[in-house]
Amino acid sequence: MYKVKVFVTLKNSVLDPQGSAVMNALHSMNYQDVQDVRIGKFMELSIEASERNIDELINEMCQRLLSNPVIEDYRYEIEESVPK
Amino acid sequence: MYKVKVFVTLKNSVLDPQGSAVMNALHSMNYQDVQDVRIGKFMELSIEASERNIDELINEMCQRLLSNPVIEDYRYEIEESVPK
Numbered sequence: 001m002y003k004v005k006v007f008v009t010l011k012n013s014v015l016d017p018q019g020s021a022v023m024n025a026l027h028s029m030n031y032q033d034v035q036d037v038r039i040g041k042f043m044e045l046s047i048e049a050s051e052r053n054i055d056e057l058i059n060e061m062c063q064r065l066l067s068n069p070v071i072e073d074y075r076y077e078i079e080e081s082v083p084k
Numbered sequence: 085m086y087k088v089k090v091f092v093t094l095k096n097s098v099l100d101p102q103g104s105a106v107m108n109a110l111h112s113m114n115y116q117d118v119q120d121v122r123i124g125k126f127m128e129l130s131i132e133a134s135e136r137n138i139d140e141l142i143n144e145m146c147q148r149l150l151s152n153p154v155i156e157d158y159r160y161e162i163e164e165s166v167p168k
Contacts, residue, residue: 001119007126022127022149031145033132035085042091042126043106048117061115065106 002047002054003079008067009040040072054078086131086138087163092151093124124156138162 010016016038023037043066047054058076067074094100103121110118127150131138142160151158 009126009128019127025149026145029145029149031141033134033136033141034129034145035132036128036130038128040126040128042093042124043103044093044120044122044124045118046120048119050117052117057115057117061110061118065109065113 006043090127
C-alpha cells in the first residue's frame with residue numbers, strides 16, 4: 001500500500017484570482033506583510049501495490065485527471081506504508 | 085522574506101465528497117488500485133519578515149481565515165528566502 005501526496009499548483013504564468021482574493025482578505029484583516037498568495041490543491045491517495053510501476057501510474061493519473069497540464073504543474077511524494 | 089507552504093486538509097472524521105467523486109472517476113478510468121482519495125488545499129504565501137513571530141502570525145492567519153478549524157486541520161512549512 002502506498003500513501004501518495006499530490007500537489008497541484010497553477011503555473012507561474014497563470015493568474016490566480018482565488019489567491020488574489022485571499023491576499024486582499026488578509027490585507028483587510030491587517031496582515032499587510034503578506035506579499036503574495038497562490039492557491040493549489042493537495043490530494044492524498046491510498047494506492048494498493050500492484051505489478052505496475054507506481055511512478056508511471058501516478059504520472060498517468062495526474063496527467064489524465066488530477067491536474068490540467070495546460071495551466072497546472074504537479075508534483076508528488078510517495079510513502080510506502082506497510083499493511084497491518 | 086518567508087515562503088510559507090500551508091496544507092489544509094479535512095479532519096479524518098469529516099466526509100470528503102469531492103475525494104469520493106475523484107476516486108469514483110479514477111475507478112471508472114480503470115485505476116482500480118486506488119483505495120482512498122482525500123482532497124485538501126495547498127497555499128503558498130510570501131510573507132515579509134517583520135518584528136512579529138512568524139509561527140504565531142501563520143497560526144493566527146490559518147485559524148482566522150485560511151482554514152475552518154471546525155472541520156479542517158492545517159500544517160505548514162516555512163522556508164526562509166534571502167531577498168535579492
